[in-house]
Amino acid sequence: MAIIVDENKQLFTIHTKTSTYQMKVSEYGHLLHIYYGNKLEHMDLSYLVRGVNRGFSGTPYEAKEDRPYSLDTYPQEYSTYGVGDYRSTCLSVEHEDGSQALELIYESYQIYDGKYKLEGLPAVWAKETEAQTLEITLKDKATGVKVLLYYGVLEYLDVITRACKIYNGTSTPIYLNKALSCCVDFLQNKMDLLSFHGRHAMERVMQRKEIEHGKLSIGSIRGTSSHQQNPFVILCDNNAGETYGNCYGASFVYSGNFLAEAEVDQINHTRFVMGIHPEGFRYYLEPQEEFVTPEVVFVYSNSGLEQISLKYHDLYRNHLIRSKFVHERKPVLLNNWEATEFHFTEEKLVEIAKGGKEIGVELFVMDDGWFGKRDSDTSGLGDWFCNMEKLPSGVEGLAEKIHGLGMKFGIWIEPEMISEDSNLYRNHPEWCLKIPNRTPNVERYQLVLDMSRPDVREYLYDSISQILEIAKVDYVKWDMNRNLSDVWSQLLPANRQGEASHRYVLGVYELMERLITNYPNILWEGCSGGGGRFDAGILYYMPQIWCSDDTDAIERISIQYGTSFAYPISSIGSHVSVVPNQQTGRTTTLDTRATVAMSGTFGYEMDIRTLSEEEKERCRQHIEQFKMHYNVIQYGDYYRLTNPLTEEIAAWQFVDKEGKESFVSVVGLHVRANAPFNRILLRGLNPTSYYTIDNGEELYLGDCLMKAGMNLPILMGDYPSKNFYLKEVRKG
Ligand code: GLA
Numbered sequence: 001m002a003i004i005v006d007e008n009k010q011l012f013t014i015h016t017k018t019s020t021y022q023m024k025v026s027e028y029g030h031l032l033h034i035y036y037g038n039k040l041e042h043m044d045l046s047y048l049v050r051g052v053n054r055g056f057s058g059t060p061y062e063a064k065e066d067r068p069y070s071l072d073t074y075p076q077e078y079s080t081y082g083v084g085d086y087r088s089t090c091l092s093v094e095h096e097d098g099s100q101a102l103e104l105i106y107e108s109y110q111i112y113d114g115k116y117k118l119e120g121l122p123a124v125w126a127k128e129t130e131a132q133t134l135e136i137t138l139k140d141k142a143t144g145v146k147v148l149l150y151y152g153v154l155e156y157l158d159v160i161t162r163a164c165k166i167y168n169g170t171s172t173p174i175y176l177n178k179a180l181s182c183c184v185d186f187l188q189n190k191m192d193l194l195s196f197h198g199r200h201a202m203e204r205v206m207q208r209k210e211i212e213h214g215k216l217s218i219g220s221i222r223g224t225s226s227h228q229q230n231p232f233v234i235l236c237d238n239n240a241g242e243t244y245g246n247c248y249g250a251s252f253v254y255s256g257n258f259l260a261e262a263e264v265d266q267i268n269h270t271r272f273v274m275g276i277h278p279e280g281f282r283y284y285l286e287p288q289e290e291f292v293t294p295e296v297v298f299v300y301s302n303s304g305l306e307q308i309s310l311k312y313h314d315l316y317r318n319h320l321i322r323s324k325f326v327h328e329r330k331p332v333l334l335n336n337w338e339a340t341e342f343h344f345t346e347e348k349l350v351e352i353a354k355g356g357k358e359i360g361v362e363l364f365v366m367d368d369g370w371f372g373k374r375d376s377d378t379s380g381l382g383d384w385f386c387n388m389e390k391l392p393s394g395v396e397g398l399a400e401k402i403h404g405l406g407m408k409f410g411i412w413i414e415p416e417m418i419s420e421d422s423n424l425y426r427n428h429p430e431w432c433l434k435i436p437n438r439t440p441n442v443e444r445y446q447l448v449l450d451m452s453r454p455d456v457r458e459y460l461y462d463s464i465s466q467i468l469e470i471a472k473v474d475y476v477k478w479d480m481n482r483n484l485s486d487v488w489s490q491l492l493p494a495n496r497q498g499e500a501s502h503r504y505v506l507g508v509y510e511l512m513e514r515l516i517t518n519y520p521n522i523l524w525e526g527c528s529g530g531g532g533r534f535d536a537g538i539l540y541y542m543p544q545i546w547c548s549d550d551t552d553a554i555e556r557i558s559i560q561y562g563t564s565f566a567y568p569i570s571s572i573g574s575h576v577s578v579v580p581n582q583q584t585g586r587t588t589t590l591d592t593r594a595t596v597a598m599s600g601t602f603g604y605e606m607d608i609r610t611l612s613e614e615e616k617e618r619c620r621q622h623i624e625q626f627k628m629h630y631n632v633i634q635y636g637d638y639y640r641l642t643n644p645l646t647e648e649i650a651a652w653q654f655v656d657k658e659g660k661e662s663f664v665s666v667v668g669l670h671v672r673a674n675a676p677f678n679r680i681l682l683r684g685l686n687p688t689s690y691y692t693i694d695n696g697e698e699l700y701l702g703d704c705l706m707k708a709g710m711n712l713p714i715l716m717g718d719y720p721s722k723n724f725y726l727k728e729v730r731k732g
Contacts, residue, residue, distance in 0.1 A: 030103075054073060082101030179293055332361050394471070434488060557644045678712040
């Protein structure tokens with residue numbers, strides 16, 4: 001049993017494979033957080049929580065004789081604003097009389113097999129036998145407002161998911177001014193926060209900072225999870241590394257505004273909260289209405305960051321992504337974007353596809369520019385019908401030609417957007433997010449459709465499905481090329497405008513759900529100017545996401561390194577493009593570009609016809625190599641062997657689940673004259689088994705390769721790369 005309740009003590013304990021999580025109802029009815037960390041024998045750990053009479057940390061009225069008891073110093077399971085907890089809070093409720101306070105008192109609990117679901121929101125899923133749910137109900141002391149805390153437990157993966165429902169059980173309306181998903185109070189400091197920041201074309205750069213006094217806050221108020229900060233963080237011991245130390249991953253299964261905040265409080269305890277960003281957020285609840293927060297997925301590791309990533313990868317592959325392509329081999333693709341941008345004809349696309357076919361590409365993707373009036377980024381978005389000037393035989397005709405080459409066919413769409421210069425805007429100017437009497441902020445000349453509107457979603461479903469019905473489409477790239485601003489929805493009354501950003505996200509999810517449900521054989525790829533919406537929310541709908549608009553192999557190493565902390569390799573869209581690279585001007589070898597793209601979904605983004613015969617032959621070999629190692633790369637365990645942000649060599653490794661095969665990639669980021677020897681310590685092999693390297697004669701013991709290392713050749717040239725294939729030939 002993963003969840004144990006001691007009713008006499010009102011003690012709730014969750015055990016996963018290596019972690020223990022405990023809560024207890026205090027004598028005054030508050031739900032206290034007791035412990036989250038390395039697995040412990042089952043016992044009441046509440047002796048860890050101590051109080052002492054501290055000045056300026058008040059006491060609930062009932063406890064006035066018990067001055068050490070304070071909501072400001074005791075660890076809280078779900079902290080609320082207004083009643084004396086001055087640390088980062090989760091929930092702020094405004095009542096009809098204008099007061100903003102809530103004091104939550106334990107009411108009841110229930111446990112059931114399987115995992116709770118969140119209607120309209122993406123969430124981790126599991127079979128009845130794979131998970132358990134604990135639901136705890138708390139009620140405000142003075143009103144009928146209730147909070148239901150949800151805990152989903154996937155024991156074998158060390159996963160605890162959290163979400164909550166806020167229910168207005170009063171007879172008057174309330175406002176939620178802040179409604180985060182979770183709070184965790186650690187009775188310690190000396191913890192670091194790893195976060196993943198960036199910008200367009202440079203996403204998920206890992207940053208590590210000590211959590212100290214004062215709030216360390218990351219988040220997004222851009223309407224999407226954003227390039228600038230990813231909704232994923234890791235809290236860990238100061239000295240934690242890849243293979244040692246306590247680590248806690250927190251991944252938000254949501255694609256809109258978010259906040260992750262950590263602080264060390266006055267008595268050196270660490271508080272962490274996560275949820276929808278409160279800025280601009282205000283949710284109105286009529287009596288009997290409820291609000292459901294998105295989910296946060298916690299993963300624990302007592303042995304470093306590597307285990308955090310391995311568990312997230314398994315969890316997201318097996319319990320989040322629903323597409324059949326997560327377990328089926330996905331075709332190697334060629335996308336025309338970098339080759340042509342908007343400037344193509346049907347003939348040109350067919351020629352480019354043929355070039356791909358020559359090297360073994362299996363899927364051709366027509367990117368932006370095929371619809372409405374779309375010769376640049378200034379017009380056409382919203383008009384999801386074929387531009388017959390560019391494609392005289394229609395999308396269906398082109399699809400037929402591509403299929404005629406023996407290839408699959410895919411298209412690009414950007415459903416959430418509208419250009420002012422479009423039929424859609426001329427017919428429905430009221431469909432975009434815009435504030436009356438204000439000129440909106442524009443980006444790429446485009447405005448954002450109000451996805452909270454059912455009529456907008458209906459129009460998008462109809463026009464997109466019309467294309468998918470008439471043309472044989474095997475793949476769709478769903479792009480989103482700006483952030484939200486001027487958020488104001490025409491259908492919402494003034495007192496509900498603070499809901500618009502969240503309702504936008506729910507609308508996007510609803511449309512995605514409808515499309516993927518009705519077109520399950522299509523391979524869907526998420527995108528937002530590259531990786532501006534690379535989050536667990538999108539992965540619930542789409543098995544892969546275009547990782548970055550930066551296709552430079554060397555920059556991509558850091559971007560993919562950061563992305564790998566939470567997201568499985570099979571979800572990382574990655575392509576080989578031309579040199580000099582269009583974003584950086586850097587030249588790297590074809591081998592290095594292929595090595596980096598292979599650590600993702602693998603594809604091309606160039607006109608293959610520009611390559612020499614020799615280079616084409618090399619591409620053929622790369623595609624064969626990728627296909628040969630597909631299972632190890634896409635379904636195996638992934639290990640970061642070096643940190644490319646600080647080291648001169650980037651190295652990473654894939655190992656199948658049994659340790660029978662391994663694929664190791666190495667890229668020289670800085671080569672030197674008269675270079676010292678390098679060795680790397682491998683991971684994940686069977687210590688007592690013998691392995692060959694690249695099918696050579698010599699045998700190496702797994703234990704030695706992991707503890708003493710594997711020799712690397714001296715690397716020469718500009719950003720050289722080398723791949724190694726290890727095979728278990730004899731068990732010890
Ligand atoms: C975004 C995407 C690119 C490409 C362009 C098309 O930037 O990330 O891959 O599709 O849009 O406009």
